[in-house]
Amino acid sequence: MIAEVAGSICVAAALLVVVKLPWGGTAPLGYAIVIALTIIVGPSTFAVITGMALLWTVPVLIISRGVGDAARSLGVWTLGTAAALGTDVIARHGVPLGSKDSTRALMILLAAGLAFLSVDLFLRRTGLLGRNELVDARAAGPLYVSLLCGAALLGLAYRQGGWWMAAAALGPLLLTRFSFERYAAARQTYRQTIQALSIVPEVAEVSPLGHAERTASYARALAVELNLGPEASERVVTAARLHHIGALSLDEAGASGPEAIASLGAALIGEIGFLAGVAEVVAGSAEAGEQDSIDAAIVRIASRFDDFVGDDAGRARDALKLVTFEAKDKHGHQVVAALRKLVLARPRLAVEAIAAASPVKSAAGVVSMGSAVELQYQS
Amino acid sequence: MDEPKKRIVVLPGWRFELAVTLAAFGVLGAIVYRGTPQPAWGAVAVLAGLLLLAENTSIVLPSAANVSPGFMIVMAAIAGFGRGGGVLGAALVELVGAVGIGLVRQRRYTTVLFNCADSMLAAAAAAAVYIALGGGVRPQAFFLSVATFAVVNVGLVLVQIVLNYKERPAAVWADIRPVLPNYLVFGLLGLVVGSIYRSLGPLTLPLLVVPGAIARKAFTTFMELRDAQEATVRVFIRAIEAKDPYTAGHAERVAKYAQYMGEEMGFTPARQEHLRYAALMHDIGKLAVPGHLLNKPGRLTPEEYAIVQRHNHVCVDILTKVDFMASMVDVASDKHAHYDGDHSRTDDRAMEAYIITVADAFDAMTSTRSYRKALSMEVAFTELTEKSGSQFHPECAAALIKAIERRDEHYGLGFEVDAHEFAVAPPEAGVGSAGLGDFESSESMPA
Numbered sequence: 001m002i003a004e005v006a007g008s009i010c011v012a013a014a015l016l017v018v019v020k021l022p023w024g025g026t027a028p029l030g031y032a033i034v035i036a037l038t039i040i041v042g043p044s045t046f047a048v049i050t051g052m053a054l055l056w057t058v059p060v061l062i063i064s065r066g067v068g069d070a071a072r073s074l075g076v077w078t079l080g081t082a083a084a085l086g087t088d089v090i091a092r093h094g095v096p097l098g099s100k101d102s103t104r105a106l107m108i109l110l111a112a113g114l115a116f117l118s119v120d121l122f123l124r125r126t127g128l129l130g131r132n133e134l135v136d137a138r139a140a141g142p143l144y145v146s147l148l149c150g151a152a153l154l155g156l157a158y159r160q161g162g163w164w165m166a167a168a169a170l171g172p173l174l175l176t177r178f179s180f181e182r183y184a185a186a187r188q189t190y191r192q193t194i195q196a197l198s199i200v201p202e203v204a205e206v207s208p209l210g211h212a213e214r215t216a217s218y219a220r221a222l223a224v225e226l227n228l229g230p231e232a233s234e235r236v237v238t239a240a241r242l243h244h245i246g247a248l249s250l251d252e253a254g255a256s257g258p259e260a261i262a263s264l265g266a267a268l269i270g271e272i273g274f275l276a277g278v279a280e281v282v283a284g285s286a287e288a289g290e291q292d293s294i295d296a297a298i299v300r301i302a303s304r305f306d307d308f309v310g311d312d313a314g315r316a317r318d319a320l321k322l323v324t325f326e327a328k329d330k331h332g333h334q335v336v337a338a339l340r341k342l343v344l345a346r347p348r349l350a351v352e353a354i355a356a357a358s359p360v361k362s363a364a365g366v367v368s369m370g371s372a373v374e375l376q377y378q379s
Numbered sequence: 380m381d382e383p384k385k386r387i388v389v390l391p392g393w394r395f396e397l398a399v400t401l402a403a404f405g406v407l408g409a410i411v412y413r414g415t416p417q418p419a420w421g422a423v424a425v426l427a428g429l430l431l432l433a434e435n436t437s438i439v440l441p442s443a444a445n446v447s448p449g450f451m452i453v454m455a456a457i458a459g460f461g462r463g464g465g466v467l468g469a470a471l472v473e474l475v476g477a478v479g480i481g482l483v484r485q486r487r488y489t490t491v492l493f494n495c496a497d498s499m500l501a502a503a504a505a506a507a508v509y510i511a512l513g514g515g516v517r518p519q520a521f522f523l524s525v526a527t528f529a530v531v532n533v534g535l536v537l538v539q540i541v542l543n544y545k546e547r548p549a550a551v552w553a554d555i556r557p558v559l560p561n562y563l564v565f566g567l568l569g570l571v572v573g574s575i576y577r578s579l580g581p582l583t584l585p586l587l588v589v590p591g592a593i594a595r596k597a598f599t600t601f602m603e604l605r606d607a608q609e610a611t612v613r614v615f616i617r618a619i620e621a622k623d624p625y626t627a628g629h630a631e632r633v634a635k636y637a638q639y640m641g642e643e644m645g646f647t648p649a650r651q652e653h654l655r656y657a658a659l660m661h662d663i664g665k666l667a668v669p670g671h672l673l674n675k676p677g678r679l680t681p682e683e684y685a686i687v688q689r690h691n692h693v694c695v696d697i698l699t700k701v702d703f704m705a706s707m708v709d710v711a712s713d714k715h716a717h718y719d720g721d722h723s724r725t726d727d728r729a730m731e732a733y734i735i736t737v738a739d740a741f742d743a744m745t746s747t748r749s750y751r752k753a754l755s756m757e758v759a760f761t762e763l764t765e766k767s768g769s770q771f772h773p774e775c776a777a778a779l780i781k782a783i784e785r786r787d788e789h790y791g792l793g794f795e796v797d798a799h800e801f802a803v804a805p806p807e808a809g810v811g812s813a814g815l816g817d818f819e820s821s822e823s824m825p826a
Binding site: 022100102103106142143146149150152153156157160161162164168169171172175176179180182183189193194196197200203204248249252268269271272273274275 | 516518521564565567568570571572574575578579580582585586587589590591593594596597598600601603604605606607608610611612614615618621653656660663666667668669
């Protein structure tokens with residue numbers, strides 16, 4: 001019994017260690033340990049150990065994430081574990097797993113692991129874990145494949161040489177966590193840099209305050225609705241954030257109008273090799289041209305929609321009519337149709353977008369008051 | 380331009396490199412001559428191919444010298460072949476797999492031979508130890524086998540580097556020491572995989588190769604993102620400089636001084652990186668200031684000054700939302716200049732703000748500005764020391780002086796790099812060319 005309790009504490013600890021996904025969202029490293037456990041012990045011991053482990057995580061989860069999130073996480077983990085256990089039992093179909101039978105052990109582990117991870121992905125899809133954890137198979141795929149391979153090495157190593165070999169086999173899992181962590185951190189820093197820069201034209205008063213952030217918010221929702229992959233969504237959102245950046249160089253270029261803003265912005269962004277794709281989207285964001293893409297149409301319509309809605313979520317339906325009226329091209333119609341679905345299905349769409357931009361607005365608001373006082377003082 | 384063709388490049392240690400090569404082939408000959416179990420040749424070929432791939436595609440991480448994950452493959456060969464040809468198999472895998480294609484292209488043939496010979500010797504010794512200790516999954520066989528490989532490999536490489544680059548052994552050892560734990564992690568993992576291979580066969584390989592490839596992709600993208608971050612920041616620095624040509628090169632220099640101080644104060648590489656970005660972007664607020672105000676010849680009116688400040692403030696407040704910029708708030712806002720004004724800040728990021736304040740002021744003093752020539756470095760140092768504890772954080776000021784003196788570098792009058800001729804008459808007010816960190820700026824601000 002001591003071994004089971006010790007094992008359950010290890011599993012619980014691992015479930016609380018999360019790996020960050022590059023496009024947002026997290027997954028527990030402990031998934032790999034639970035999956036490995038299917039071939040380390042028999043089904044009944046598996047049920048005992050994972051049951052205890054889930055119990056141990058309850059207080060920590062409640063303290064660190066609150067009751068609601070704790071319940072949701074526990075729900076997903078319990079159902080995933082149950083799926084793994086069920087698959088394990090079916091795959092063994094009563095024949096004991098011999099200690100030399102590595103190939104069969106690997107197959108059982110892969111089946112149980114796939115069941116566990118599919119349940120997790122399905123439940124995420126339903127939004128049970130919240131919008132931040134709404135990760136699809138394309139985004140989670142590489143990490144989940146790594147977790148599965150790591151689990152297999154771990155389970156097989158244990159069967160071969162016991163605890164100490166299992167510990168040595170943790171390497172790939174730790175490497176996975178390390179590399180994804182660095183990747184996610186770099187992505188976040190980069191996203192924040194882009195965000196900081198997107199606000200510059202607004203502070204320079206060549207673009208309304210909060211426009212970039214709200215446009216990005218609509219663009220993200222549209223990208224999900226139109227089922228763009230994680231990479232394309234990221235490109236569209238970045239383009240939405242930066243689509244007005246060209247306004248900063250209008251003076252120097254002696255130009256004006258949305259098309260000049262788009263082409264100046266595209267030229268500026270195009271200097272960053274990594275953002276070549278984003279530059280193309282920005283270039284097409286002012287007007288539907290011959291080589292119009294769905295990406296550019298999303299940015300264009302998200303931006304126009306925000307032009308009409310601005311800070312008043314109540315204007316969303318009227319704004320929808322106006323952008324519908326303006327959309328004349330194929331991609332435009334497609335995007336507007338998606339926007340209509342969104343506006344009707346999610347009444348809080350505009351409210352959320354405005355909330356996303358509110359830090360920008362409040363920063364500006366506080367400071368204008370401050371400088372008014374300052375001016376008074378100076379005069 | 381015709382370069383001399385087909386010349387072999389040798390470094391001073393080439394005799395040692397050839398001697399090790401001869402010794403290694405001698406050992407290999409002895410192993411074959413004395414008769415040893417032969418490994419499965421197909422598996423040797425596959426593993427050697429994998430090793431060749433791993434050795435020539437590994438990513439050098441910015442912060443650490445690396446032990447290539449290829450090390451795992453040879454350890455897997457040792458445990459996989461075990462008594463059935465472990466010594467010969469592991470030696471041959473290394474002999475073929477350790478060829479560095481980059482070195483072949485550079486025509487450093489003796490070094491290529493040395494690398495193969497060195498790892499071949501290390502692999503053969505590690506395999507012999509593994510087998511002698513009973514092999515299988517015995518912990519002592521695992522640990523001592525890994526240790527043997529590390530000792531042989533590190534010992535030979537250390538001598539080679541010392542001879543080739545005329546470095547002190549202690550310095551080379553200091554470089555190598557941090558990567559020693561990697562030997563343990565990769566080595567043990569390789570032996571685990573080899574043991575699994577014995578019962579599972581070729582199915583084992585994807586279990587290792589697939590996550591390896593995924594981790595590699597994540598790292599590559601991570602490096603791409605770093606480059607992108609760099610390029611993005613640079614584009615915007617150029618935009619700032621286009622708007623305010625008086626401060627050309629300012630951001631880069633402030634970043635350099637900030638890095639000096641960070642190094643002096645023992646910052647971690649990650650913190651240094653954030654500090655660098657923060658320093659490069661510390662003037663981002665200027666982008667939002669209307670150009671006619673930034674370059675206005677003559678003093679700003681109080682109204683104009685308020686506009687400039689307002690824009691700057693909004694930028695600053697927004698930058699607090701960016702993790703690595705959050706520390707910059709005090710630098711770019713009014714509170715920025717004075718260390719003594721705000722001892723209450725206890726968050727650990729405050730130090731970044733103090734560092735950039737000092738770097739910014741030092742660069743402002745030692746560059747020629749529109750309204751005065753650059754001050755000499757001695758004057759700037761005196762200023763830093765005198766205002767240490769009031770305007771400047773004492774530790775930062777001391778760190779900068781120490782770092783510059785240690786490097787024996789010179790800045791300021793007589794050494795300035797940016798004595799430009801400007802088409803527009805220089806402004807007088809404390810914005811624009813004067814920079815927000817110029818210690819003299821308070822005198823030229825509107826009353």
